[in-house]
Amino acid sequence: MPNANSSRERNVKQFYIYAIRTLHFAALAGHSERTRRGKKEILFSELPSSDARRLHSSSSPYTCDKIFTVLDYEIVVQNEELADALSQLTEHRRNIILLKYFLKWTDEKIAKALESRRTTINGRRYAALKTLRKLYEENDGG
Known part of the structure; x- marks a missing residue:
């Protein structure tokens, strides 16, 4: 029976290592995606007024839909x-x-x-x- 236990322990350890690596790389991918987005995106409040005026919508809640x-x-x-x-x-x-x-x-x-x-x-x-x-x-x- 020692062989069965050692084989099972080895499988558990391999799965544990696989799970840790998967979670680690998923976290890295999420972090780099947020970093990449942060470089491209800008908050609306930080826009220059000329760009904010260009993006302004003239629709009002009182328009005739x-x-x-x-x-x-x-x-x-x-x-x-x-x-x-x-x-x-x-x-x-x-x-x-x-x-x-x-x-x-x-x-x-x-x-x-x-x-x-x-x-x-x-x-x-x-x-x-x-x-x-x-x-x-x-x-x-x-």
Whole structure:
């Protein structure tokens, strides 16, 4: 039996050494990642005022957000241009876009909810995106 015990002790020691090394290198990797980030990142309070003004958002809590209702979900669109463009789409195409990109639904889930085929949803989404792109280009004067 001494052989079995020494073999077991050797396995335990090897595992112990492996665990210690793994933890040690994980700690080193975490420390070097924090150091690397610290060199690249800067606190917002330490930014020069010119950069802070450039990053300032002009949105206020009192802006008029557009709310679309799709399948008992209320979807808030904060971008006024996007909300206007979405308003110009047909309701079915708008619903597909909102479900896909705002609620992150798959085409299969949208098809089931709207009682349609997945390929139909895919085609209508493509057409809606094409229309949205066209509306944006018209608004930009391009």
